[in-house]
Amino acid sequence: MPRARAKIRVADDRKTATIELKPLGQPGHLVDLTLNELDQLIDKLGNARSQMVKGHPIPPFERDEPPISVAANTKWTIRASPPEGVLFGFYHPKFGPVGLTLPKEEIVSIVGFLTNRFILQPAASPEKH
Structure with missing residues (x-):
């Protein structure tokens, strides 16, 4: 070819x-x-x-490879379909509507990560000048 x-x-x-x-x-x-x-x-x-x-x-995503095509400030939706898991869809400017399905175990892991990272950690205190 x-x-x-x-x-x-x-x-x-x-x-x-x-x-x-x-x-x-x-x-x-x-x-x-x-x-x-x-x-x-x-x-x-x-x-x-x-x-x-x-x-x-x-390929592993834990490192900087492969590059990820980021879609920021986009429309998204989550559709639960218990007990299987969830569909997470969003509008990607390069590819149009795309989505992924996640099983229940991965949802629990993601929610735990986000809870620990953004809810349970104290907010940074403002610097005093």
């Missing part, structure tokens, strides 16, 4: 994105996508990626 380069340009009116796929040494192919079509492509690429990584170990 030939290696290829991809370029993506968002139109000035932000209504379409043009993707150019160019196999090395060959002419490029341009495709214009609307936001909805781009979301569908991202979904299909995600499905392909999930098939490719199946059976590979998940």
Whole structure:
């Protein structure tokens, strides 16, 4: 399979994105996508990626690897489905709506961590000048 380069340009009116796929040494192919079509492509690429990584170990997150794509100040939702666990979903500016399911044991661990870190620890006292 030939290696290829991809370029993506968002139109000035932000209504379409043009993707150019160019196999090395060959002419490029341009495709214009609307936001909805781009979301569908991202979904299909995600499905392909999930098939490719199946059976590979998940990299450790305790270190600084791999880089995490952070979504700050976003909309989110939590949907409980006892006794299985919970769905945590949020809007990621790069990927659209994404989510993860967490089993009950992980929820207990997360709640314990957040309680210890933000509720049980005394707040820092203001410095006196």
